[in-house]
Amino acid sequence: MSKKIPSPCIDVCKFRRAGHCIGCSMTKSQKKLFKAIKRPDQQEAFVEMLVCQQKQMGRYTHWGPAYLKKLRKKKAKMKITLEG
Structure with missing residues (x-):
């Protein structure tokens, strides 16, 4: 695991839900x-x-597929599994 993992941010950056971004x-x-x-x-x-935070808050099903796409683009790998 030598490559840096990209930020979980998926470039939505709208802080609404009690100070949480609606994208990530x-x-x-x-x-x-x-x-x-x-x-x-x-x-x-x-x-x-x-991921645990998103499950608890709900309404973040769009994040997993978007972040997986970002990981593929950056050629980064993670040991955890993201649900799409």
Whole structure:
């Protein structure tokens, strides 16, 4: 796992749902935190936490396919499985 994992952001960036982005569910502070994380294993753990957050909040079924497309484009791989 040498490649950096791309940000979970899918370039929607509309903070509505109680400060959470309607595209990826991250808050502004979570976006800053992800940028500060340098180790790929920690980035992957962050994405896993984000998936749990999205499941809890609901209405984020569009994110998985969009993020998988971003991963393929950047040629990045993750150990976790994203549901589409």
